[in-house]
Amino acid sequence: MASSSEIRAVLFDYGGVLAEEGFFNGLRRLGREQGLSNADELPRIGLDVVYETGYVTGRGSEAAFWEQMRRRTGLRGGDAELRWPILEGFVLRPGMLALVRELREAGYRVGLLSDQTDWLDRLDERDHFYQAFDDLFISYRLGMGKRDEVLFDQVAQTLGLPPAAILFIDDNPGNVERARRHGWQAIRFTNEESLRGQLAELLGLSPHPNSIE
Structure with missing residues (x-):
C-alpha cells in the first residue's frame, strides 16, 4: 500500500460498495x-x-x-x-456516502468508477449521489468497462495523477486485481467497518463514522 502522502484520489464502485448490489x-x-x-x-x-x-x-x-x-x-x-x-x-448506504464526503472534506479527490448502464442516471435522479463526487467514470459513458484493462490507464490520465496516487475500492476481486496490475492502490470491499479500519491505517481517517448527513 502507498503512504497517505502518496494517495490523492479515492475512487468507489457503486453496486456492492456505495449501494447494495x-x-x-x-x-x-x-x-x-x-x-x-x-x-x-x-x-x-x-x-x-x-x-x-x-x-x-x-x-x-x-x-x-x-x-x-x-x-x-x-x-x-x-x-x-x-x-x-x-x-x-440498489439501496444507497448512508455510511458510505458519509465516508465519501469525509474524504472530500479532508482534501482527497473522490470519484465513482462503476460498470453501470444508464440505469445509474435514474438512480441518481432518485437518490442524488452524483453531487458528492468530483469525478464520474461510468462504463456506459466511457464505452468500456473494468474488464478492459486500458480503462485504468485512461482514468489515471484523465485524473492527471500517477497510478500509485489513486486508491480504488471495489467488492469484485477481479477488478481489484486489475487495478493493482496497473499500479493503483486497491482495497476489496467487504463491509463498512472493515473499510474504515483500513482507511484509518492508510489515510489516518477516523475509524468511526462521523455525523455528516
Whole structure:
C-alpha cells in the first residue's frame, strides 16, 4: 500500500460498495418469483449478457439486453417490469456516502468508477449521489468497462495523477486485481467497518463514522 502522502484520489464502485448490489439480487429475485429453475444462475448470465449486448458500455440498448435475457433464461415480462426489481435493489448506504464526503472534506479527490448502464442516471435522479463526487467514470459513458484493462490507464490520465496516487475500492476481486496490475492502490470491499479500519491505517481517517448527513 502507498503512504497517505502518496494517495490523492479515492475512487468507489457503486453496486456492492456505495449501494447494495441491485443487479445480481434483482435478477435472482425475478427468477425466484417467476419460479425459474435456473434462478440462481441469472446473476451470472445477466453479467455476461449486459456485456455481450454492449448495454453496459453504451454500445447497445436496454431492449436488446432484456430480449437476450428472456431468450436465454425464460424470464417473462416487459422491460420496465423486469427493470423495477433491479433498481429497487440498489439501496444507497448512508455510511458510505458519509465516508465519501469525509474524504472530500479532508482534501482527497473522490470519484465513482462503476460498470453501470444508464440505469445509474435514474438512480441518481432518485437518490442524488452524483453531487458528492468530483469525478464520474461510468462504463456506459466511457464505452468500456473494468474488464478492459486500458480503462485504468485512461482514468489515471484523465485524473492527471500517477497510478500509485489513486486508491480504488471495489467488492469484485477481479477488478481489484486489475487495478493493482496497473499500479493503483486497491482495497476489496467487504463491509463498512472493515473499510474504515483500513482507511484509518492508510489515510489516518477516523475509524468511526462521523455525523455528516
